[in-house]
Amino acid sequence: MKKQILAIDDSKAIRFLLQTVLGRDYQVVTVPDGYSAMYYLSHREHPDLIIADPQLPDMEKWELIEQLASSGMYGDIPLVVLSGLDSKETDAKCVEHGVLKYFMKPFNPVELVEAIQDLVSNGQLDKDRVLAS
Numbered sequence: 001m002k003k004q005i006l007a008i009d010d011s012k013a014i015r016f017l018l019q020t021v022l023g024r025d026y027q028v029v030t031v032p033d034g035y036s037a038m039y040y041l042s043h044r045e046h047p048d049l050i051i052a053d054p055q056l057p058d059m060e061k062w063e064l065i066e067q068l069a070s071s072g073m074y075g076d077i078p079l080v081v082l083s084g085l086d087s088k089e090t091d092a093k094c095v096e097h098g099v100l101k102y103f104m105k106p107f108n109p110v111e112l113v114e115a116i117q118d119l120v121s122n123g124q125l126d127k128d129r130v131l132a133s
Contacts, residue, residue, distance in 0.1 A: 002027045003125055005116075006047040008037045008064065009082060010057050014105075018051060021109045022116065034059040038067075041074055048125045049116065051080045054093065061085065062093050069097035078124055080116070082107060100124065 004027045007018040015030035022028045029047065031037050034056045041047075054062045065081065068074045081102040083090040094102045101115045119125050 003048040003120060004029065004045070005049045005051060006031070006037065006040060008032075008034070008050065008052040008056065010053065014053075014082065017109060018112075021113055025113075026116070033057055034064040034067075037064060046074065046077055049078050049080065049119070050074075051082060053082050053084070054090070055083070055085060062097075065093065065097050065099070069099075078119060080112075080119075082112075 002025065005018075005022055007015060007022075007028060007030045009015050009018070009030070010032050012032070015032065019028050019030055029040065029044075031040055035058050037050075037052070050068060052064055052068070054065050056064055065079065068077065068079060079097070079099045081090065081094055081099050082105060083102060084105040087104055090102055090104065093099075100119060103112055103115075
């Protein structure tokens, strides 16, 4: 069975791009905002990976990333960030919240696919993994 990825971005073009480049190897579900993401997470099986923009129209900057990273229910789901914000801020926030990888917009889709394949091959997307603190 394919690993499932939840992609959260307010840009329809980026959601389409993620669906296109990742859809062959992964089951990709895309949503446009934080509310839709939280609704999906609360009503479906948890994804193996979440790709998220930290700046969403219905939330404060980094609010969704903070909620996911600190959540007892969702905190063990690996996060990848696609950010259009300042690179220093993005780097600091990703380290603070334990984000596995981040990419600055505009990003290279090939590099994103390779990074996700590396996470899969390293076992970081296994649901029964144990994350070191």
